[in-house]
Amino acid sequence: MFTLTVRDHVMVAHSLPDPAFGPAQRLHGATYVVEASLERPDLDEHGIVVDIGEATAALAEALEPLAYRNLDELEEFVGRLTTTEVLARWVAERLADRLGAAGLSAVTVVLREHPDAWASYRLRLRW
Numbered sequence: 001m002f003t004l005t006v007r008d009h010v011m012v013a014h015s016l017p018d019p020a021f022g023p024a025q026r027l028h029g030a031t032y033v034v035e036a037s038l039e040r041p042d043l044d045e046h047g048i049v050v051d052i053g054e055a056t057a058a059l060a061e062a063l064e065p066l067a068y069r070n071l072d073e074l075e076e077f078v079g080r081l082t083t084t085e086v087l088a089r090w091v092a093e094r095l096a097d098r099l100g101a102a103g104l105s106a107v108t109v110v111l112r113e114h115p116d117a118w119a120s121y122r123l124r125l126r127w
């Protein structure tokens with residue numbers, strides 16, 4: 001299995017309105033470092049998983065709707081907790097939509113909250 005990983009970051013504001021999250025129930029900011037790992041069982045005819053430029057652009061496009069936004073105000077997150085885990089899946093699904101034709105077998109997105117805490121979601125595309 002081959003993997004290509006690209007990285008970006010995104011700044012957001014959000015709140016987590018559930019008593020489980022203590023002070024994070026209030027509006028706060030987060031800068032997530034986002035790593036996207038793209039898997040293919042075999043390389044393509046160019047000897048790559050996906051072109052790095054294409055993967056980087058696709059990740060930036062996937063993150064754009066979140067950038068500098070208050071996630072509480074976005075229609076698709078109304079009534080949902082925008083935890084790091086939930087956002088990792090959301091980004092993975094958007095990325096898979098953009099790179100779906102690239103023969104990938106899986107997309108894994110890691111969102112790093114800070115250097116000591118992160119969450120990830122692995123989306124299998126075919127197996």
Ligand SMILES: Nc1nc2c(c(=O)[nH]1)N=C([C@H](O)[C@H](O)COP(=O)(O)OP(=O)(O)OP(=O)(O)O)CN2
Pocket residue numbers: 016021022023024082083084085113119
């Ligand atoms: N599994 C997750 N746990 C938490 C998430 C998350 O997205 N996934 N998010 C938060 C908050 O948004 C924030 O990032 C941290 O808030 P904080 O109050 O500092 O939470 P901690 O768990 O780090 O510390 P406490 O001692 O529990 O306050 C929180 N958790």
